[in-house]
Amino acid sequence: MEFTLKTLIFYGFALLTVASGIVVVTVRNIVHAAFSLMVTLFGVAGLYVFLQADFLAATQVIVYVGGILVLILFGVMMTSGRLEMRIHIERGQLLLGAVVAIALLMLLLAVIANTPQWKNVADDGTQLQPTTESIGTLILNGQFLLPFEVVSVLLLVALIGAALISRKEVRE
Amino acid sequence: MSLQHYLVISAMLFTLGIFAVLTRRNAISILMGIELILNSCNLNFAAFSRFVTPPENIDGQIIAIFGIVLAAAEAAVFLAIILAIYREFGSIRPNEVDTLKG
Numbered sequence: 001m002e003f004t005l006k007t008l009i010f011y012g013f014a015l016l017t018v019a020s021g022i023v024v025v026t027v028r029n030i031v032h033a034a035f036s037l038m039v040t041l042f043g044v045a046g047l048y049v050f051l052q053a054d055f056l057a058a059t060q061v062i063v064y065v066g067g068i069l070v071l072i073l074f075g076v077m078m079t080s081g082r083l084e085m086r087i088h089i090e091r092g093q094l095l096l097g098a099v100v101a102i103a104l105l106m107l108l109l110a111v112i113a114n115t116p117q118w119k120n121v122a123d124d125g126t127q128l129q130p131t132t133e134s135i136g137t138l139i140l141n142g143q144f145l146l147p148f149e150v151v152s153v154l155l156l157v158a159l160i161g162a163a164l165i166s167r168k169e170v171r172e
Numbered sequence: 173m174s175l176q177h178y179l180v181i182s183a184m185l186f187t188l189g190i191f192a193v194l195t196r197r198n199a200i201s202i203l204m205g206i207e208l209i210l211n212s213c214n215l216n217f218a219a220f221s222r223f224v225t226p227p228e229n230i231d232g233q234i235i236a237i238f239g240i241v242l243a244a245a246e247a248a249v250f251l252a253i254i255l256a257i258y259r260e261f262g263s264i265r266p267n268e269v270d271t272l273k274g
Contacts, residue, residue, distance in 0.1 A: 007173065010173050010177075014177070014181050017181060017185065018181060018184050018185070018188075021184070021185055021188045021208060022188060024188070024192065024204055024205075024208065025188045025189075025191050025192040025195075025196075025204075025205065025208075030198060030200060030201060033201060033204060034204070037204050037207065037208075040185075040208065040211070041207075041211065044185075044211050044214075044215055047178065047181065047215060047218075048215075048218055050173060051178070051218045051219055051221075051222040052222060053218050053221070053222070053230075053233045053236070055233070055237075056214075056218055056233050056236055056237060056240075059237055059240055060214075060240065063240050063241075063243075063244055064207075064211075064240070064243075067244055068207065068243065068244055068247045071247055071248065071251055072200060072203065072204065072247070072251070074251070075200050075203075075251040075254055075255070076200055078255060078258070079200070079254060079255065079258040079264050080198075080200075080264075093194065093195050093197075094195050096194070097191050097194035097195035098191065098195075100190070100191075100194060101187045101188075101190050101191035101194070102187075104186075104187050104190060105183060105184065105187040108183035108186070108187070109180065109183060112176055112179045112180060112183060113176070117224075118175050118176060118179065119176070120174060121174055121175040121176075121223045121224070122173075122174050129227075131230055131233065134228075134230060135230065135233065135234060135237070138230070138231075138234055139234065144234055147238060151238055151241050151242070154241075154242070154245060155241065155244075155245055158245035158246075158248055158249050159248070161249055161252070162248045162249050162251070162252035163252075165249070165252040165253055165255075165256050166251075166252035166253075166255040166256055168259075
């Protein structure tokens, strides 16, 4: 594989994603973890661009960084006083969790390395095509119409449920 | 860049998410771990859509978009439950929420 600018940027995004993911799960301050999660989400959006999924990358940035991350920060501010900003971790749990996680990673890497269908499936070199139009056609006029409607009902249910659960109880 | 590059990145993100869910003692940190797991799953869908199916077939990307929608709904409900738990118990450490524990 020749070492081009594209591969350099790809490895940059991959390193950014994994390194900030490690910071998310190891840092003690929960606000730092939230901001590191933002870097991870941006890195995944960059990887989507490399996968020629431009609409998916834009959705990732808008929904995750603009929505979920702000929601998480609101949750941190409403539930953590100054004392709770530091995340409590138990030592025994840490060791056991690390063993389980490393074993799982080894298993996944072994499966990825030994599946013959996945070996040397290289980039076919096609240029970035805009996908928004075909995604819109498939969702609104194709085989994904029913899942789209179901997901919209699910969002409504989640909205009503979240408002109902988090409101203050009115006592008569 | 081959398919295996993306699968390895995704496997690492998944493992980090599992590690966070197992070791963190704060409900919001657990939510961050779950978000990492969902991201790795969506990355896998997009990678398989790019490399395994023909280029004009983008079903995997649409599944990933549905995955993002589900993650948003899940985060909203999760944080609502956390707020209710905080009001009830004064803490969001999962160990201290043990009313249902036998």
